[in-house]
Amino acid sequence: MRFPFTARNLLIAAVIALLVLLPVYTALSGNAFFLTLFTRILILALAATSLNLIMGYGGMVSFGHAVYLGIGGYGIGILAFEGISSGFLQWPLAILVSALFALVIGALSLRTRGVYFIMITLALAQMVYYAGVSLSRYGADDGLTINRRSQFSGLIDLSNRTVFYYLCLALLLGTVYLVWRLINSRFGLVIRGAKSNERRMRSIGFPTYRYRLVCFVVAGAICGLAGALLANFTNFISPAMMHWTRSGDLIVMVVLGGMGSVFGPTVGAVALLVLEETLPFLIGKLGFPLFGESAARAAEYWQIVLGPMLLAIALFARGGIVGLLTRTGRD
Amino acid sequence: MGLLFIEQCLNGLQFGLLLFLLAAGLTLVFGIMDLVNLAHGSLYMLGAYFAATFAALTDSFLLGVVLGLAATLVVGMAVEVVAMRRLYGRDHLDHVLGTFGLILFFNELVRLVWGPAGMSLIPPAWLNRSIEILPGVPYSAYRLSIIVVSLAVALLLYLLVMRTRIGMLIRAGASNREMVGALGVNINLLYTLVFGIGATLAGLAGIMQAQIQTAYVGMGENVLIVALVVIIIGGIGSIRGALVASIFVGLIDTVGRAFLPDMLKLVLSPAAASTAGPALSSMLIYILMVAVLVLRPGGLFPAAGR
Numbered sequence: 001m002r003f004p005f006t007a008r009n010l011l012i013a014a015v016i017a018l019l020v021l022l023p024v025y026t027a028l029s030g031n032a033f034f035l036t037l038f039t040r041i042l043i044l045a046l047a048a049t050s051l052n053l054i055m056g057y058g059g060m061v062s063f064g065h066a067v068y069l070g071i072g073g074y075g076i077g078i079l080a081f082e083g084i085s086s087g088f089l090q091w092p093l094a095i096l097v098s099a100l101f102a103l104v105i106g107a108l109s110l111r112t113r114g115v116y117f118i119m120i121t122l123a124l125a126q127m128v129y130y131a132g133v134s135l136s137r138y139g140a141d142d143g144l145t146i147n148r149r150s151q152f153s154g155l156i157d158l159s160n161r162t163v164f165y166y167l168c169l170a171l172l173l174g175t176v177y178l179v180w181r182l183i184n185s186r187f188g189l190v191i192r193g194a195k196s197n198e199r200r201m202r203s204i205g206f207p208t209y210r211y212r213l214v215c216f217v218v219a220g221a222i223c224g225l226a227g228a229l230l231a232n233f234t235n236f237i238s239p240a241m242m243h244w245t246r247s248g249d250l251i252v253m254v255v256l257g258g259m260g261s262v263f264g265p266t267v268g269a270v271a272l273l274v275l276e277e278t279l280p281f282l283i284g285k286l287g288f289p290l291f292g293e294s295a296a297r298a299a300e301y302w303q304i305v306l307g308p309m310l311l312a313i314a315l316f317a318r319g320g321i322v323g324l325l326t327r328t329g330r331d
Numbered sequence: 332m333g334l335l336f337i338e339q340c341l342n343g344l345q346f347g348l349l350l351f352l353l354a355a356g357l358t359l360v361f362g363i364m365d366l367v368n369l370a371h372g373s374l375y376m377l378g379a380y381f382a383a384t385f386a387a388l389t390d391s392f393l394l395g396v397v398l399g400l401a402a403t404l405v406v407g408m409a410v411e412v413v414a415m416r417r418l419y420g421r422d423h424l425d426h427v428l429g430t431f432g433l434i435l436f437f438n439e440l441v442r443l444v445w446g447p448a449g450m451s452l453i454p455p456a457w458l459n460r461s462i463e464i465l466p467g468v469p470y471s472a473y474r475l476s477i478i479v480v481s482l483a484v485a486l487l488l489y490l491l492v493m494r495t496r497i498g499m500l501i502r503a504g505a506s507n508r509e510m511v512g513a514l515g516v517n518i519n520l521l522y523t524l525v526f527g528i529g530a531t532l533a534g535l536a537g538i539m540q541a542q543i544q545t546a547y548v549g550m551g552e553n554v555l556i557v558a559l560v561v562i563i564i565g566g567i568g569s570i571r572g573a574l575v576a577s578i579f580v581g582l583i584d585t586v587g588r589a590f591l592p593d594m595l596k597l598v599l600s601p602a603a604a605s606t607a608g609p610a611l612s613s614m615l616i617y618i619l620m621v622a623v624l625v626l627r628p629g630g631l632f633p634a635a636g637r
Contacts (some may be wrong), residue, residue: 310432
C-alpha cells in the first residue's frame with residue numbers, strides 16, 4: 001500500500017505508534033495511570049468509531065448512541081450478577097442485545113430525517129435510560145458493581161491491565177479496519193450514496209431504508225461491544241452510561257477528530273480525553289510564573305479553556321483535526 | 332383527591348408555560364436561523380444568576396428581575412455576534428460541537444464567578460404566600476404569577492410576531508431568509524435581535540424557576556432537553572406549536588409524575604409500582620414525542636416552508 005507522507009498520515013501513524021508503545025512506557029516508568037487512562041480512551045474511541053460509521057458515512061446523526069454502551073454494559077453486568085461469568089456467553093449476548101435494540105430504534109427513527117432523526121434517537125435513548133433507572137434488582141439509579149470480570153477460561157485474563165489494554169487496542173484497530181472495508185464495499189457505496197442523495201439512490205433501485213437499517217444495527221452492535229469492554233474496565237454499570245450527555249460526548253469526539261475519516265474518531269477521543277486530563281495541569285504550570293498561586297486555582301476551572309477550544313474548532317476547522325491536517329497536507 | 336388533581340393540573344400548566352418561554356426562543360432560532368443551540372439552557376441559567384445577584388445588590392426584587400433580563404439580553408446578543416453568527420448555514424454537527432463548548436464555558440464561568448453553591452432568589456412577601464383561587468382551594472401566589480406572566484409574554488410575542496413590522500420580517504425570514512436578505516433587510520441585525528429575544532425569554536424562565544428551586548450550575552441542561560422535545564412536538568419554527576406542545580408536555584409530565592405511580596399500584600405489586608412508576612412517568616413525554624413523530628413527522632404544527 002502506498003503511504004504518502006502527508007501531515008494527516010503522519011498524525012495517524014504517530015497516534016497508532018503511541019497507542020502500541022504506551023504499555024512499554026508505563027511498564028518502564030511503573031506509572032499505571034496512563035495505562036488506565038488510555039484503556040478508557042480506546043474503549044470510547046471504539047464507540048466513537050461505530051458512531052462515525054452511521055454519522056460520518058451514512059449521514060444518520062444519532063443523539064442517543066451511548067445507549068448501546070449502556071446496553072452492552074448491562075448485558076455483562078446482569079449476567080455477572082446472575083452468576084454467569086463466562087465471557088464466551090456474556091459478550092455475544094451483550095452484542096446481540098445491543099443489535100436488537102439498534103434494530104428497533106433504527107426501524108422507528110429511520111422513518112424521519114434531519115433534525116427530527118436527531119431528536120427521535122435522543123428520545124428513544126432517554127426511554128432506555130429511564131428503563132435502566134427502574135431496574136431496582138440491578139441497582140436502579142445507583143448502578144451495580146461487577147465483582148468478577150468476564151472469564152475466558154484462561155485464554156485472556158482481563159484482570160491483567162496490560163492484556164486488557166492490548167485487547168481493547170486490537171478490537172479498536174480491527175474495527176477501524178472493518179469500517180474501512182465496509183465503507184469501500186458495494187454496501188458502503190450505497191450508504192454513502194444515500195447520504196448525498198437518497199432520492200436518486202432509491203430511484204436507481206436501492207431500498208435505502210433497509211441498507212441504512214443494516215448499517216445502524218452494525219454500529220449498534222459495535223458500540224455494544226464497547227459497552228461490554230467498559231463494564232469490564234470499570235467493574236461497574238449504571239444508567240449514567242447512557243445519559244444523553246454521554247451521547248453528546250461521543251458526537252463531540254467524532255466531530256472533533258474528523259467525521260467521515262476512519263481514524264478521525266480515534267484521534268478525537270485521544271484529543272478530547274487527553275485534553276481533559278492535561279489542561280488543569282497545563283494551566284497551573286504555564287500560569288504559575290505569571291500569576292503565581294492564582295494559576296493553581298484557575299487550573300480547577302480548566303473547562304473555561306476547553307469550551308472555547310471546542311467552539312473554535314467548530315468555527316474554524318471544518319472536518320475536525322484530521323480534516324485540518326488533510327488540507328494543510330495538500331497545500 | 333379532587334383538590335390535589337386541580338393543584339397538580341395548575342402545576343402542570345405552570346411548568347408547561349415555563350417550558351414555553353424556553354421553547355419559544357429555541358424554536359425561533361431553530362426555525363429562522365436553522366441553528367441547533369444547545370447553549371440555550373446556559374442563558375436560562377445566566378438569567379437566574381443575574382437576577383439573584385442584582386436583587387441582592389439593589390435590595391429590590393423587581394429591579395433585580397429587570398436588570399437580570401437586561402443583562403441576559405446583552406449576553407445573548409454578544410454570544411450571537413461573537414459565535415453564533417459564524418455558525419449559520421453550517422452543518423448541524425458544527426452547531427452541536429460549538430454550542431457544547433459554550434455550555435462548558437458558561438457552566439465553568441458561573442462556577443468561577445458565583446461559586447459552586449447554588450444561589451436563591453427569594454420572592455417578595457406579596458408573592459410568597461398562597462391565595463384562594465377557588466373557595467377552599469389555596470394555591471401559591473408565586474406559581475400563579477408565573478402562569479400570568481407567561482401568558483402575558485405569550486400574548487406579547489403573538490402580537491410582536493403577527494402584528495408588527497419586525498414580526499413580519501421574522502416570519503418572512505423563517506420561510507425564506509435569502510429572499511428577505513435580497514429585499515434589502517439587514518438580516519444580520521434581525522438575527523441578532525431574534526437571538527436576543529430568545530435569550531431574554533430563556534432568562535425570564537430561569538429567573539422564575541430560580542424561585543421554585545435554587546439556581547445551580549448545569550440547571551439548563553436537563554430542562555433544555557425537555558424544551559427540545561417541546562419544539563419537535565410543536566413543529567420547528569412554529570410559536571403556536573410551541574405553546575400547545577409545552578402545555579401538553581407540562582401537564583402530562585406533572586400529572587403523570589403525581590398520579591402514575593398510584594395508578595400502577597392497581598395493576599402491579601406495590602414494590603414493582605414504586606420503582607416502575609417514576610421511570611414510566613419520566614418516559615411519558617418521550618413516548619409522546621415518538622408517537623407524534625411516527626404519526627406526523629413534521630410535528631403538530633409544521634411551519635410553512637419547511
